[in-house]
Amino acid sequence: MSSPDPALFRTRPGNRRRLTPEGQAELDRLTVAAEESAWLSPLAYNLTISHSHRFVWYRVAKVATRTIRHHCETNGVALDVDHAMRVRYPLASYADYFTFAFVRDPLDRFVSAWHDKVVDHNYYDFDPATHARMQTVEEFARWTATHNLSAVPGTDQHLTLQSRMIDLNRVDFVGRLETFDRDFAEVCERIGAPAVPTAPKNQTAPGGRDRQVSDELRELVTQMYRRDYQVFGYSLEAD
Structure with missing residues (x-):
C-alpha cells in the first residue's frame, strides 16, 4: 500500500474543523488497516497543515494559536487542514513536512x-x-x-496536558511563548513565511x-x- 497523497487531506471550505468527504473517507480506510499497517499516528491531535508550505502544526490551546493562524492568513500561507480536531494522521505522507508546536509555562x-x-x-x-x-x-x-x-x-x-497535544516522537521544533518572537521567527524561516508578528494575541x-x-x-x-x-x-x- 502506497502512502496517500498528503494534499488529499483538507478541511471543508465551510467548516474548518472537519475534513472534506474525500479526506475523511481515506482516513477511515487507513483507520481500518491501522493496527496492522501502522499507517496512522497512534494518537489523535489537533492539527493545522499547509501543503503549499509543507508543515504540520500541532496546535496547543492557549498558546498563541490565534496569533499564528492570523499571521498565516494575512501572509498568504494556505491552511489546507485548518482546524482539525482530534485526528490521527498518516505518518508516511507527512514524513518530509516540517512539524512544530508552541508550549507555555x-x-x-x-x-x-x-x-x-x-x-x-x-x-x-x-x-x-x-x-x-x-x-x-x-x-x-x-x-x-x-x-x-x-x-x-x-x-x-x-x-x-501540552505534552499530550504534540506528537513528541515526530516534532521538529517546539517553541515557547516566553520567547515567542525569536522562536516563531525561526518557524517562519523554516516554512518560508514572512517576518514574525510582534506579540502573541491570546494572552x-x-x-x-x-x-x-x-x-x-x-x-x-x-x-x-x-x-x-x-x-x-x-x-x-x-x-
Whole structure:
C-alpha cells in the first residue's frame, strides 16, 4: 500500500474543523488497516497543515494559536487542514513536512484558561452557584484536578496536558511563548513565511510569573501538569 497523497487531506471550505468527504473517507480506510499497517499516528491531535508550505502544526490551546493562524492568513500561507480536531494522521505522507508546536509555562497557561473560560465566559456551562465559586482560581483548579488531563478525547483542549497535544516522537521544533518572537521567527524561516508578528494575541490574563500565586494553586498545578514541567523543562519553583 502506497502512502496517500498528503494534499488529499483538507478541511471543508465551510467548516474548518472537519475534513472534506474525500479526506475523511481515506482516513477511515487507513483507520481500518491501522493496527496492522501502522499507517496512522497512534494518537489523535489537533492539527493545522499547509501543503503549499509543507508543515504540520500541532496546535496547543492557549498558546498563541490565534496569533499564528492570523499571521498565516494575512501572509498568504494556505491552511489546507485548518482546524482539525482530534485526528490521527498518516505518518508516511507527512514524513518530509516540517512539524512544530508552541508550549507555555503550565501555571501561566492554566491561569489564562481560567480567566478566559471561567471569569470572562461560562465556557464549561457551570450552574450559577458553581460558576460563582469558580471565580476563585483555586476552586477551578480543584475541579480540574478531578479530570484525566491526558485523555483525548475526554478532556477539554484548554486544560489538556501540552505534552499530550504534540506528537513528541515526530516534532521538529517546539517553541515557547516566553520567547515567542525569536522562536516563531525561526518557524517562519523554516516554512518560508514572512517576518514574525510582534506579540502573541491570546494572552488573556497575567500568568503565574507576573502575579501573586497561592501555595495551594502552585501545588495543584504542579501535580496536574508535572509531565509538562518535566518534558519541557519549566521550573517547578516560584521565581
